[in-house]
Amino acid sequence: MRYSMLTLCLAAALAAGCSRDAAPPAGTAAKDTAAVTTADQKTTATVDEYSFAQPDKVRIDDLALELKVDFDNRQLGGSATYTLEWLDKNATQLVLDTRDLTIEKVVGERSDGKWEDLKFALADKDKVLGSKLTIEAPQRNPRIRVTYHTSPDASGLQWLTPEMTQGKKTPFMFSQSQQIHARSWVPLQDTPQVRFTYTAHVTAPQDAMVLMSADNDPKAARDGDYTFKMPQKIPSYLLAIAAGDLVFQPISGRAGVWAEPGMVKKAADEFADTDKMMQTAERLYGPYRWERYDILVLPPSFPYGGMENPRLTFATPTVIVGDKSLVSLVAHELAHSWSGNLVTFSTPKDSWLNEGFTSYVENRIVEDLYGKEAADMEKVISRNELAAEYKELDPKLQVLALRPGTLADPDGQSSSTVYTKGAWFLQFLEERYGREAFDPFLKEYFNHFAFQSIPTTTFVEYAKKNLLEKYPGKATEAELDQWIYEPGVPDTAPKTVSPRFNAVDAARKAWLDSGTLPAKDATSKWSTQEWVHFIDGMPETLKPEQLAALDAAFHFTGTPNGEIAQRWYPLAVRSGYTQANAAAAEFIARVGRRKLIMPTYAELVKTPEGLKLAEDTFAKARAGYHPITTQSVEETIAKAKQPKS
Structure with missing residues (x-):
């Protein structure tokens, strides 16, 4: 369902695919960390707990x-x-x-x-x-x-x-x-x-x-x-x-x-x-x-x-x-035409087989057509989002192959896990085996399982036979198990650095330290990804006058770019920059894409004034929202109105 690297969800939406823009799970705090053993996960029968159907009959x-x-x-x-x-x-x-x-x-x-x-x-x-x-x-x-x-x-x-x-x-x-x-x-x-x-x-x-x-x-x-x-x-x-x-x-x-x-x-x-x-x-x-x-x-x-x-x-x-x-x-x-539509996960708890593979293939397509730098920027953005989500996410939801019973609703998966961690795992395999071996492996995987629905265990068996055993000494079963069945991101995860993002980081730091705005001849060439990274790296809050200076220079308020808007408006709300309220309300009323609007709703409901603006905006926009979006907004507002314990 989705879903480029830039369409991964922030951890603001509640429950509600492909895909994609999948909603982070409700209740992401790490409350129950009782671990299921790797052996238990490997031997779990392929049963779809989200269907009444009896396909074995x-x-x-x-x-x-x-x-x-x-x-x-x-x-x-x-x-x-x-x-x-x-x-x-x-x-x-x-x-x-x-x-x-x-x-x-x-x-x-x-x-x-x-x-x-x-x-x-x-x-x-x-x-x-x-x-x-x-x-x-x-x-x-x-x-x-x-x-x-x-x-x-x-x-x-x-x-x-x-x-x-x-x-x-x-x-x-x-x-x-x-x-x-x-x-x-x-x-x-x-x-x-x-x-x-x-x-x-x-x-x-x-x-x-x-x-x-x-x-x-x-x-x-x-x-x-x-x-x-x-x-x-x-x-x-x-x-x-x-x-x-x-x-x-x-x-x-x-x-x-x-x-x-x-x-x-x-x-x-x-x-x-x-x-x-x-x-x-x-x-x-x-x-x-x-x-x-x-x-x-x-x-x-x-x-x-x-x-x-x-x-x-x-x-x-x-x-x-x-x-x-x-x-x-x-x-x-x-990319889903190969990973997902052609070779499909057999239950939603194996969603990474669709979305992780697809995010990896997507990145390879981007690299081939638009260059390695463009692909690397996408990787960095998604991995930064994963790091932010994993600070609060229940460890049980950080594994690629979910334990049965982990999710009450399959729409409540961690997008960072199934998209980003899944793709990161495949990049780990690519780097260990080299593209000269890994590309033919993946091509044959799509061909071998074409028009079939498989669980994670089937992929693992296939990878052991066609990678680990065929090319010994490059990766171990223990490393595969860690990636698939354990929470977090392994220390062996390959690192990606973007020189263009390094320049953005330097420009942001210079502005935060001295108030000197980045030169226009530089920012005029920035891509959406660079603007996204510029805003993402800001402190949790800024002074309203700082936001006003950024707005005067770069016109973030009222931007037609949803990727920038979904980052700018939450920062503005958190920082008390009320000059952006009207444009923020117009944006979340006009757009029904959950990934873009839920971060702003999530920030608005944290204060009485913001909650009223959120409720008033939702009342006007509701008729134009999809039922899935409506449910997400309703749950966010309802949770904010619950008495504090």
């Missing part, structure tokens, strides 16, 4: 959707037909995951081709998992169909009125299925352990173009009647849909951009290097296996930086800043 092999997009009622309605593979000869139930779905009817196909009603039961709702749907299938039907409709408040869908879009004329709808939100718009075996092909027939108002994570035709007519096919098997969290005033602009013969008419050219210009990124990844890690790679630019309310839906990455418009400085997000989502 029966699996969905193919999904056929018939859906109607109803903007007036904020609903998707229709049916889902499953082609099933019965694995257990004694199984006579199909158990599906749902959340806030209204189940109208369930039928099964008999051996004679006719359909019959099947009994079903929808269990009471669990706050995190939703409701277990149990379908009685005594004849072990080869196909079962569920007729249903979604709730207007489905956690995996957002419905926007025309006023909430850029064009202001057509309503908009989009999904966000990762981690376990697909069950809120399709009854499914909502676990990455189950991969399926799918087809869909979707009807919508004629002024709405419908797209899915499937074979979108750039030349498709906008006629309100759309069909889709995904021939490669995908897990449920990669099921995606969007509908709105969308047009297409090509980047190359196999890549392009979908966006609202007023955004599409700007986005295509910003993402012009997409095909070059594809060529780099193919050279390093093997062929791109998904045919097209298109990018859908969503309205600002999209809660994440990006989502790697196959063939159709969903992307936030906040990375379109005019200088390509944030296009590492595209490199990240593209």
Whole structure:
């Protein structure tokens, strides 16, 4: 879900993927440090604790959707037909995951081709998992169909009125299925352990173009009647849909951009290097296996930086800043075409297999296209964020392979762990074995496990055989175990130094020591990453007059760059620089991307005056936020209003 190095979350958001912009876990203090043994973690069975499904008994092999997009009622309605593979000869139930779905009817196909009603039961709702749907299938039907409709408040869908879009004329709808939100718009075996092909027939108002994570035709007519096919098997969290005033602009013969008419050219210009990124990844890690790679630019309310839906990455418009400085997000989502979409974690507790690998591949793409210095700056930023998060993070959440029961909600993982520590581990392996050995290893890993979902233990076994045993004396099993099963970052972690950041550090120190601002001829050449590093390295608070001087020189307040804004406004709030309050409120009201706005909310709620501003702003912005963002803000405000013990 996401998610370039610059799209890693700060430790301000609470609970709520890919991915990405994942929320730091609620309650990050290191309270319970009772360690689970490495041996226990290695031998844990591959059970997905976030799904009611029983994939060892029966699996969905193919999904056929018939859906109607109803903007007036904020609903998707229709049916889902499953082609099933019965694995257990004694199984006579199909158990599906749902959340806030209204189940109208369930039928099964008999051996004679006719359909019959099947009994079903929808269990009471669990706050995190939703409701277990149990379908009685005594004849072990080869196909079962569920007729249903979604709730207007489905956690995996957002419905926007025309006023909430850029064009202001057509309503908009989009999904966000990762981690376990697909069950809120399709009854499914909502676990990455189950991969399926799918087809869909979707009807919508004629002024709405419908797209899915499937074979979108750039030349498709906008006629309100759309069909889709995904021939490669995908897990449920990669099921995606969007509908709105969308047009297409090509980047190359196999890549392009979908966006609202007023955004599409700007986005295509910003993402012009997409095909070059594809060529780099193919050279390093093997062929791109998904045919097209298109990018859908969503309205600002999209809660994440990006989502790697196959063939159709969903992307936030906040990375379109005019200088390509944030296009590492595209490199990240593209990298998921190998790590995540092709080789998938089997449970959310193994998320690093998706995000750590993808962050590593992203960085290699950035290095290849934009140079080692650009890649190193991304590494330093993310590792600084990890160091800050690990000061408070429960050690149990600092391990790559999480112990079962560690997380109540899979949306509450530590992004620094699964993204940054995961990528850092792979860089450790790269440096120990050299790229001449590690690159072929990773390429063959993607090929060997293509279209499979695996746990951490499978990767470890593969690495031991194809790295440790093949090239003895370079790394030990104990070192692998430390990286994967123990908290913190090992002392053996490779260090990265950025000369350009050293210059930024010197400029910041000179200003803090003497009040002398950096020379404009130097700062005029600074990238977003250098400005981010400049602000990140400031003391916890500054005097209001110091912030006023920075603002007068560099115009941080009101910046259109979300990466700078999400660092400047919290610093301003902490420091009592009230001159930035109005712009901060406008920013968090306009943008729905959690990673960018939650740090400011988190600082505002610490004082009575700030809490009131946060509540007033949220009341105005709420209608435009995605349900995932809404939940994060609600929890932050509610926690701040609790009586202090």
